[in-house]
Amino acid sequence: MSIDMDGPDPLYVQIADILEARIAAGAIGRRLPSVRTIAQDFGVAHATAAHAVQELTRRGVVKTTPGRGTFVQRTDGDGGRSAG
Numbered sequence: 001m002s003i004d005m006d007g008p009d010p011l012y013v014q015i016a017d018i019l020e021a022r023i024a025a026g027a028i029g030r031r032l033p034s035v036r037t038i039a040q041d042f043g044v045a046h047a048t049a050a051h052a053v054q055e056l057t058r059r060g061v062v063k064t065t066p067g068r069g070t071f072v073q074r075t076d077g078d079g080g081r082s083a084g
Contacts, residue, residue, distance in 0.1 A: 003042055015042055015052035020061050023072055032062050032070040 001021065003014040015038065022028045032053065033041070039049035053070055056062045064070045 012051035016055035
């Protein structure tokens with residue numbers, strides 16, 4: 001999956017959707033990559049990557065713990081159990 005720079009959806013939403021799909025598929029483990037890594041991987045600004053992580057937090061997919069990182073809370077295939 002890749003982002004569409006000219007698509008109708010904001011980049012942060014596209015990135016959040018991709019990351020959520022990767023989490024559901026098991027391609028991302030318990031811990032989300034850093035915002036810096038996400039920005040580099042998708043070729044976007046740090047602020048855009050941070051907004052994508054905030055979107056995942058709003059959706060309840062991840063939870064950020066200051067000083068520790070961002071951790072997966074749930075996946076669509078886990079029956080609602082918390083991973084953190």
